[in-house]
Amino acid sequence: MVEIKGLTFKELEEFVQSLGLERYRAKQIAQWLYKKRVKTFEEMTNISKQARKLLSEKAVIDVLRLVKVEESSDGTRKYLFELPDGNRVESVFIPERDWNTLCVSTQVGCPVGCTFCLTAKDGFTRNLTVAEIVDQYIHVQRDVGEKRRISNVVFMGMGEPLLNFDNVKKAVEIMTHRDMLDLSTRKVTISTVGIVPGIERMAKEMSKVKLAVSLHATSDDLREKLVPLNRRYSIKDIMRALRRYPADNVRRIMIEYVMLEGVNDSLEDAKRLAKLVKGLKVKVNLIPFNYYPGAPFKPTPRERIEAFQRVLWNHNIAAFIRDSKGQDISAACGMLRTKEKACHA
Template sequence: MADKIDLLSLSLAEIDRFLADLGLEGYRSSQIKRWIFKEGVTAFDQMSNLSKKTKSLLEKNSFLSRLKIEKILFSSDGAKKYIFQVDQENTIESVLIPDKSRLTLCISTQAGCSRGCKFCLTGKKGLSRNLTSSEIINQVLEVKRDIGKEIRISNLVIMGMGEPLDNFENVKKTVTIMLDREGFDFSSRRITLSTSGVIPGIKDLIESGLNINLAVSLNASSDKKRDVLMPVNRAFPLKELIVMIKNYPLKKRSRITFEYILLGGINDSLEDAENLVRLLKGIKAKINLLNFNPFPGSKFSLSSPGRVLEFQNFLMSKNLAVNLRKSRGIDILAACGQLGGKG
């Protein structure tokens, strides 16, 4: 196995070159990519339109990696959490979220996270390592195999464990495969990447031309509060972050999503809401409000229903697009900020 190439670690162009070097025709490469990404096969002998000779050649020189599912947890609200073992020391988590006509898969990009957001369990655990592109892709493949080919994942959100822009090259390779017709063939409108506000990474994302949806985990409207809640703000303060966000290319009818977790008595006052309105002036923004999701050892409390409503109504009165999100999978530690707790 050591001398074999994991086809899932390669870009689509690299797969083409590798197979060409083995002496396979171009149309064979298209067939093989279809078997891998569309059909989700786990072995070359499942590729029924390939000759025995071709299958043997592939088997001798390459392999298809997999992720081991350690556990699947089911929430009472329909969400489903997958716990994958990526090595002897680390597990990662993905969450499948059904919602009316949509089926959204939330995937991870790191084992842990270095950014240390105070309201996030993953951040409290620290960073073990970046995931490889094959480990990110395999989350999608394993979930697709579990639910069956007849059920389609409609939306992909890169909002699981880790800061995606701290693992940009592997995320870029993965998203490119997600978007390509010979890969997973997702529309760019159906993929959203969430960042804590890593400015150089946002610049890289802009320059990549991937043109997927961008979500920014904001959670405070002043540097004073955000410095405490999100240490990333000390390196990339709000004024500089907003300037970079204004450069992000938006498709027609698209907006930048700002995620704002309401923490009781911390960031949920009318003054916070007023600051948020000023901060986002001139940006085509959508604000996702989310009440805090507690986890073992967390020191924050939920914002009261009345305070949440007051905060939401104030933003709406200023003509901002606001969505009050209902957390999914709280009972299995699958909600925003809870990943890494296993459940």
């Protein structure tokens, strides 16, 4: 069966033609899938009954099953989805005053193994398909309703997006196509731990979307302990790739830096970070660590994060502190999945 939400618009046209249907049917089907978010082909009432029957024999619409939703007092919603093979992934809906953001997963587990990340504890199982990525958006938009349209998508959930590059690229194409989800490319952000070949491919193939790089340290010695993949792609390698990346004032590169008490949060760290990114069109996102039971690190106190931020501003580096959402639910990435697994063990 074809996962129809995994087809780009061109592929959808080719698919309907392979079934003996007219090419213009692709646009009609896309409208039903992405604008009206139907669950069955039977709901596509401007398509003949025979065509609907044929489509239902050859393709599947929904590939995810919603298992659980947790809602925070601030409106943040965390979703646990089951995939066709029984694996599970998470998505997070984050409401803001003027926009709504969806954080999507790209892999089951993660092969990178960052020592502060809960998702890494379960290791890596597989990449998500294109449809499994896109379907997260569809399911969440159905749940939150039309009045709260998801305007921003961040590839910052479970997994390393650039290690699933081809499927992520196709998912972005579907999300930004005018006849599909019709998001602005400027509202899509892909976060990487620093996969240099992936950053270089992004520069050539997806430079219209925003790039975020999870740096988390200012020396290779420390970064290798926090992000083992640093042994393959050093800070110097990452910075070299970023200096060649086509950023501008509208699409600045985001440097993500999780604040770990007594580990990477000194004022000297801040000065080294300012030196590293000097001359780049970047903004720095300081992320309070989301503590989870058994975590080997503690969150940096707020006042120290603010002192770190001041050092960056004093060096003319735009630095912001991420507003931690969903603190009264399973906030850390992977926590809801882990909790549910423990409940059914």
